[in-house]
Amino acid sequence: MNNNTKDSNSEKVFPSGEDLDGAQNILIIGAGLCGSLLALRLGQRGYNVNVYEMRPDLRKTDISAGRSINLAFSDRGNKAMKLVGIEDKVKELCIPMNGRMLHDKEGNTFLSNYSGRDYEYINSISRGELNGLLLTEAEKHENVSIHFNKKCKSVDFEKTTALFKDYHTKDEFIEDADCIIATDGAGSALRKSYYLEKKFLFSFSQDYLTHGYKELSILPAEDGGYKTYKNALHIWPRGDFMVIALPNLDGSFTVTLFLSYDEGEYNFNNLTTPEIVTEFFQKEFPDALELMPNLVDDFFENPTAPLGTVKCSPWHYKGNTLLMGDSAHAIVPFYGQGMNASFEDVVVFDKVLNTHKEKGWETVFSEYERVRKPDTDAIADLAIDNFHEMKDHVANPIFQEKRKIEMALEKNFPEGYSSKYSLVTFNEDIGYRKAMLRGRAQDKAILNMLADGVISTEDDIKDILDKVKTETEAILEDDRIAGLH
Amino acid sequence: MNNNTKDSNSEKVFPSGEDLDGAQNILIIGAGLCGSLLALRLGQRGYNVNVYEMRPDLRKTDISAGRSINLAFSDRGNKAMKLVGIEDKVKELCIPMNGRMLHDKEGNTFLSNYSGRDYEYINSISRGELNGLLLTEAEKHENVSIHFNKKCKSVDFEKTTALFKDYHTKDEFIEDADCIIATDGAGSALRKSYYLEKKFLFSFSQDYLTHGYKELSILPAEDGGYKTYKNALHIWPRGDFMVIALPNLDGSFTVTLFLSYDEGEYNFNNLTTPEIVTEFFQKEFPDALELMPNLVDDFFENPTAPLGTVKCSPWHYKGNTLLMGDSAHAIVPFYGQGMNASFEDVVVFDKVLNTHKEKGWETVFSEYERVRKPDTDAIADLAIDNFHEMKDHVANPIFQEKRKIEMALEKNFPEGYSSKYSLVTFNEDIGYRKAMLRGRAQDKAILNMLADGVISTEDDIKDILDKVKTETEAILEDDRIAGLH
Numbered sequence: 023m024n025n026n027t028k029d030s031n032s033e034k035v036f037p038s039g040e041d042l043d044g045a046q047n048i049l050i051i052g053a054g055l056c057g058s059l060l061a062l063r064l065g066q067r068g069y070n071v072n073v074y075e076m077r078p079d080l081r082k083t084d085i086s087a088g089r090s091i092n093l094a095f096s097d098r099g100n101k102a103m104k105l106v107g108i109e110d111k112v113k114e115l116c117i118p119m120n121g122r123m124l125h126d127k128e129g130n131t132f133l134s135n136y137s138g139r140d141y142e143y144i145n146s147i148s149r150g151e152l153n154g155l156l157l158t159e160a161e162k163h164e165n166v167s168i169h170f171n172k173k174c175k176s177v178d179f180e181k182t183t184a185l186f187k188d189y190h191t192k193d194e195f196i197e198d199a200d201c202i203i204a205t206d207g208a209g210s211a212l213r214k215s216y217y218l219e220k221k222f223l224f225s226f227s228q229d230y231l232t233h234g235y236k237e238l239s240i241l242p243a244e245d246g247g248y249k250t251y252k253n254a255l256h257i258w259p260r261g262d263f264m265v266i267a268l269p270n271l272d273g274s275f276t277v278t279l280f281l282s283y284d285e286g287e288y289n290f291n292n293l294t295t296p297e298i299v300t301e302f303f304q305k306e307f308p309d310a311l312e313l314m315p316n317l318v319d320d321f322f323e324n325p326t327a328p329l330g331t332v333k334c335s336p337w338h339y340k341g342n343t344l345l346m347g348d349s350a351h352a353i354v355p356f357y358g359q360g361m362n363a364s365f366e367d368v369v370v371f372d373k374v375l376n377t378h379k380e381k382g383w384e385t386v387f388s389e390y391e392r393v394r395k396p397d398t399d400a401i402a403d404l405a406i407d408n409f410h411e412m413k414d415h416v417a418n419p420i421f422q423e424k425r426k427i428e429m430a431l432e433k434n435f436p437e438g439y440s441s442k443y444s445l446v447t448f449n450e451d452i453g454y455r456k457a458m459l460r461g462r463a464q465d466k467a468i469l470n471m472l473a474d475g476v477i478s479t480e481d482d483i484k485d486i487l488d489k490v491k492t493e494t495e496a497i498l499e500d501d502r503i504a505g506l507h
Numbered sequence: 508m509n510n511n512t513k514d515s516n517s518e519k520v521f522p523s524g525e526d527l528d529g530a531q532n533i534l535i536i537g538a539g540l541c542g543s544l545l546a547l548r549l550g551q552r553g554y555n556v557n558v559y560e561m562r563p564d565l566r567k568t569d570i571s572a573g574r575s576i577n578l579a580f581s582d583r584g585n586k587a588m589k590l591v592g593i594e595d596k597v598k599e600l601c602i603p604m605n606g607r608m609l610h611d612k613e614g615n616t617f618l619s620n621y622s623g624r625d626y627e628y629i630n631s632i633s634r635g636e637l638n639g640l641l642l643t644e645a646e647k648h649e650n651v652s653i654h655f656n657k658k659c660k661s662v663d664f665e666k667t668t669a670l671f672k673d674y675h676t677k678d679e680f681i682e683d684a685d686c687i688i689a690t691d692g693a694g695s696a697l698r699k700s701y702y703l704e705k706k707f708l709f710s711f712s713q714d715y716l717t718h719g720y721k722e723l724s725i726l727p728a729e730d731g732g733y734k735t736y737k738n739a740l741h742i743w744p745r746g747d748f749m750v751i752a753l754p755n756l757d758g759s760f761t762v763t764l765f766l767s768y769d770e771g772e773y774n775f776n777n778l779t780t781p782e783i784v785t786e787f788f789q790k791e792f793p794d795a796l797e798l799m800p801n802l803v804d805d806f807f808e809n810p811t812a813p814l815g816t817v818k819c820s821p822w823h824y825k826g827n828t829l830l831m832g833d834s835a836h837a838i839v840p841f842y843g844q845g846m847n848a849s850f851e852d853v854v855v856f857d858k859v860l861n862t863h864k865e866k867g868w869e870t871v872f873s874e875y876e877r878v879r880k881p882d883t884d885a886i887a888d889l890a891i892d893n894f895h896e897m898k899d900h901v902a903n904p905i906f907q908e909k910r911k912i913e914m915a916l917e918k919n920f921p922e923g924y925s926s927k928y929s930l931v932t933f934n935e936d937i938g939y940r941k942a943m944l945r946g947r948a949q950d951k952a953i954l955n956m957l958a959d960g961v962i963s964t965e966d967d968i969k970d971i972l973d974k975v976k977t978e979t980e981a982i983l984e985d986d987r988i989a990g991l992h
Contacts, residue, residue: 223768223813227712283708328708415990466989473988503958504951505900 046070049184049199051174051212055149056347056364057205058156058168062106063368065163067375072199073166074186076173076206081154091237092268092276094119094255094358095147097450102365105372108159115152116145117269123254124416129309133254134416134425137441138432142448144255144358146268174211177202179339180221184211201383202343205364208332210349216339224334231329231354231409233263234290235280238320240313242273249313250275255358257412258307262286264413265307277314280329280413290326329354329409331402337391341383344390346371351398356408357446359401363454370394400455404446424468426479427486434483439490459498467493531555534684536659536669536697540634541832541849542690543641543653547591548853550648552860557682558651559671561658561691566639576722577753577761579604579740579843580632582935587850590857593644600637601630602754608739609901614794618739619901619910622926623917627933629740629843631753659696662687664824665706669696686868687828690849693817695834701824709819716814716839716894718748719775720765723805725798727758734798735760740843742897743792747771749898750792762799765814765898775811814839814894816887822876826868829875831856836883841893842931848886848939855879885940889931909953911964912971919968924975944983952978 053075103109121135171189183198204212256267267275296318303311332352338344347364415421431439442461471477538560606620656674668683689697741752752760781803788796817837823829832849900906916924927946956962
């Protein structure tokens with residue numbers, strides 16, 4: 023093991039070897055977005071890191087289906103990129119989306135900005151490109167090794183060993199380490215071992231929405247350009263279901279249909295023929311259908327997948343093993359925060375390491391869970407809220423008035439007001455839980471004052487600000503007295 | 508199979524054989540409180556019922572440890588006893604508890620009634636005696652058979668068969684039925700099959716509190732009487748932990764210590780010697796210790812058990828299998844509603860059968876879950892609320908003022924006001940969810956008006972009633988507008 027770090031991009035890189043007094047060999051399960059970022063950061067800190075990934079190296083394999091899958095990337099994720107010094111490289115992969123472009127049934131569109139502040143926007147980014155970049159950056163460190171095609175089957179958390187199967191040789195083998203961190207996603211092998219072994223009280227939940235999703239696509243125009251407006255997250259909200267679209271660098275859009283499995287006139291269970299799929303889109307999404315001559319092929323080639331939330335506790339077993347990223351807290355995609363939350367995990371873990379590493383892994387893991395879990399629980403709940411907001415509320419008059427008022431507040435008082443969306447998305451120094459509590463109280467204040475005629479969109483904006491602030495504080499105080507938080 | 512019902516106690520017994528058009532053979536897994544009541548009711552309705560229970564027949568076996576275990580029995584449970592016509596027999600097993608008897612550290616006691624209405628109280632009842640009565644009543648029906656010492660290992664919900672192991676012969680055997688209803692408690696074999704088979708999207712959660720519990724006892728006085736006040740649920744609230752005691756018919760009390768596993772000065776992990784256990788009780792519960800010379804023996808003989816909440820969905824697979832009682836919704840014991848909720852399941856199921864049985868089991872099961880699950884989710888959350896209320900809030904001045912006001916409201920306006928506790932416990936015709944929403948809004952209204960000086964315990968009681976009602980409605984309306992319910 024060598025302590026040199028070959029990468030010197032990061033301003034915050036630790037002197038090599040600083041962390042080597044504690045456990046030196048860290049085994050990471052999973053080289054997805056969270057695992058590869060964690061490997062990079064722990065490599066920068068001088069740990070000896072081995073990463074085992076079940077899939078082949080996505081930089082060398084043509085996983086065409088994965089090429090155009092994109093995600094929302096925003097300030098919390100970017101804070102992690104700054105930490106590891108690759109903010110500029112990531113920026114090259116980003117397509118800014120300034121707001122939601124709403125499409126009604128008649129094909130009318132309406133752009134609703136994400137913030138009243140021009141400099142606040144989210145980005146569409148390719149999962150594959152970003153993951154590849156993180157792997158390449160991590161591998162620049164001699165003390166980081168990534169092993170592909172090795173699937174973790176189970177973890178012995180008493181012995182701090184993991185059992186793997188090599189997909190090429192079919193051999194099974196056991197690896198040990200000073201500690202094991204599982205970033206192996208919603209189907210985590212470590213979490214499964216925690217659950218099935220029953221060696222300690224393990225709280226666990228998996229909650230599925232009644233809706234599933236299916237990915238479709240809008241292909242690039244013949245000239246390679248975009249067939250619809252590039253710099254927005256497109257939404258076709260229809261109350262009980264919706265379609266969204268995010269742009270890709272190649273001129274295409276990745277389109278996602280969110281729909282009930284078995285309720286309503288049209289659902290995944292009864293969309294079984296090209297005719298009925300086309301009829302459904304013709305009736306509900308005619309302008310989208312025009313952009314998607316490939317709809318029926320996509321629809322029947324691509325799988326329908328469920329939407330689930332996973333929470334659990336504890337995340338760690340002593341100082342031996344730790345869950346991080348989706349393995350600890352898988353969420354539904356409606357706040358665009360899944361990847362950002364997992365990246366933020368690494369930032370929070372890094373900070374806890376700074377403060378507590380002398381006390382050993384058990385203290386680090388337990389302190390990390392203590393400070394982090396309230397925030398990941400909150401973003402899980404916020405993401406479900408936003409499912410209803412996106413498919414339904416965005417098309418609801420009183421919610422549209424609220425949004426109009428909040429845009430005006432943010433524009434007029436850039437330092438004085440942030441909507442719930444802004445608190446969650448653009449305020450990376452406020453935790454998700456605090457953003458949720460304040461954001462929900464603000465929403466309740468504005469909706470109720472609109473309903474009661476206490477404020478209207480015609481009022482003086484400074485008056486509105488004062489009333490919203492006063493009412494928000496009153497709501498938070500009432501909840502505090504009633505013991506609700 | 509014979510359709511005669513030998514029991515004619517119930518006014519609501521159906522004409523024998525009425526339900527026999529549908530599936531006739533019902534297999535029930537588990538002959539605990541819920542399973543034996545369900546068997547009795549389905550027997551009364553004329554179904555051919557076979558019940559399989561893993562334990563021996565508790566009427567014939569001397570399970571001494573189980574003899575004195577008691578439970579809170581109240582109006583929702585009693586509604587089920589009325590349905591099956593055994594209300595009077597159950598009443599003989601009941602010890603009324605009119606309120607909470609609070610014990611402070613100095614041994615002072617304070618009786619806080621459960622209701623301002625004299626005729627509203629809860630009861631302490633022996634689990635074993637009640638279960639035995641239900642078994643005996645069920646077995647009076649020729650069409651009901653109960654098989655003991657047969658443990659269910661798994662359920663094939665596609666084939667509607669269950670695999671059992673006979674504890675005597677060690678043989679394994681398979682039984683089939685027209686439908687299978689699992690009332691096999693928090694560790695349900697059917698629920699485990701739903702979870703592990705992964706044949707459909709199964710939402711599931713198990714959540715443990717940081718606290719566990721241990722059962723202790725206050726033995727009868729030498730003359731066979733009670734060593735402390737009989738007609739109350741005794742509580743020693745200490746903020747982070749508590750002791751409670753419920754009376755038994757033989758003059759003893761079953762005592763339960765609720766304590767953290769690993770937090771605080773004293774916890775289950777460090778109470779490891781007779782000296783430290785005695786020191787803990789001497790310091791925190793001196794008056795209880797005086798009544799328990801047997802404390803140390805009880806403490807080290809009895810196990811420490813965890814406190815968990817289980818929720819899941821769906822409860823049924825097609826028309827083949829259904830979860831009922833704790834197998835579908837295990838809750839913590841702090842509202843005294845676990846048994847009552849499971850009994851109420853049978854009442855709700857019976858009502859759904861009345862309306863939907865012609866449409867077949869799938870409709871019955873799915874309609875039953877639709878109407879019932881919001882209420883069992885609510886009582887699960889309420890039970891956790893009450894954990895904090897019992898160990899902490901009951902000793903908190905503002906909560907005591909609220910309680911005082913609510914007692915006065917109930918006394919002065921017996922038809923006009925019911926506290927959250929009364930709504931949950933004594934209003935069996937209001938669902939748990941409605942009781943929770945209204946009860947929480949009332950609590951919030953009173954606590955905030957007390958904190959803001961809008962009301963005080965000295966005010967005119969009619970004035971207080973009007974203010975509480977107005978503020979409660981405003982809170983419910985604000986939440987409705989904000990989309991919170």
